[in-house]
Amino acid sequence: MKLLFFHTDGGAVLVHGSRCEDCRAAAFPARRICATCASRNLRPENLPARGRVRATSRVSTPPFGFDEPITVGVVELDSGPALFSLFTEPLPRGAAVRAVPGPVRSGTDGFVFEPAKEQR
């Protein structure tokens, strides 16, 4: 099983989002109507899964589909959208992160955010 809304390109994870042709706001998941300006003029865009940590939480009592404690959080992608995701470890607000391929619920092939090593 693999999540259907991303692919990898040279090790980098790209999520399948959209961009508004009128106000330029990016969105993930992809939208038909812009959440910012309500324009109908949107096109699909693959968004690099890199950004900064908004908050993370160590979840000691995870839901079904996870055997071990997990770290979840929200990342603000450099392209704009905020995304609820898994993280490799708890990280402070503002930490630079990037997604790498990794298992999500029930071992499905997905992605997990880890600290971004290189300076951006």
Added chain:
Amino acid sequence: MTGVHVAGVGMTPFGKFPDRGLEDLGLEAVLAAVDDAGLHQREVQAVYAGHARTGRLLGRENGVGQLVMAAAGVRGIPVTGVGNFCASGSTAFREAVMAVMTGLYDVVLALGVEKLSVRPEKGKPLTSDGMELEGEFGFTPPAFFALVAQAYLEKTGASADDLAQVAVKNRAHAEHNPYAQYRKPLTAEEVLGSRMIADPLTLLSCCPTGDGAAAALVVSDRMARRLDRKTVRVEATSLLSGCGDPTATGGFEVDRKTAHAAYEQAGIDPGDIDVAEVHDAFTVTEVIHYEDLLLCPPGDGVKALLDGQTALGGRIPVSTSGGLMSKGHPLGATGIAQVHEIVTQLRGEAGARQVERATAGLTHCAGGFLDGDVAISAVHLFSV
């Protein structure tokens, strides 16, 4: 338009009742509410029934209201099911209020009923509808509110120790409420030392689930005049869909907007509220709600808590019933149980947990998730 009044309330105790069905729980609440009002159940002209998980857990996605009313010997009236996440009961109450307000009916019953103890995933957090994408990444309600807590603690400089005082306070209130599921006093050490769920929220920082039912009988001016019972006026009903970004802001914009609309509708100043039941599903949310519902100045939520302003005997007691933290949270029943508590307080019938000279009260219930925010906020205002 007629004024709208609550003429009677009734509820079951909240708890885990493996031997009781939806019909049995709902019937007890309905009969208690009509008896309280001094009416007969066959005088009820319409019913709105809130329930959120009866489909998934009990194979009754629809028809809970009809089931309960038929058990009460009432058929051939309009009965409508209302699903709106944790705010299903609040939304059923709102529908009842609007049905009376329009002049269509004089006596409308709002019912909320839920039975969560049958869920298979005991010991795991309750999930929420519609979170399939986020669920792939481990989303649960406590995980989401843990992230909101991180944002709130960072914004205010408050600590997890501070938040634990919500659970301690609400449990102290619950000691005096026979309907509450947990009534034994708690210490902050017990709250902080309980099993970690999602940092910084421990088990006792999260509300328990449960089974239960609650009902409120909503009547017009004309009917209120006819009754012997002391009635409570519904001053405002306000409900909005989510519109904020709480993991970014550490607050709930939708609650601020919903409350603002309610205060405007009622012409009541937030400072005039004497008692409130808020959606304390987690310790942190109660404190944030003080601020968003304007029960204290912005940024002063923890101060209001630690100064005892929101405890019984304080300036604005909150969750005098014990809140969701001590009563438990049988989703569909919760919002109407909040109405039950405020009506009991405003009638001066709350016994050892009575707020002295309470003349205006507020209920607030949130629910669900959508696009990084809660899906719903519901606020009702009451007065005598």
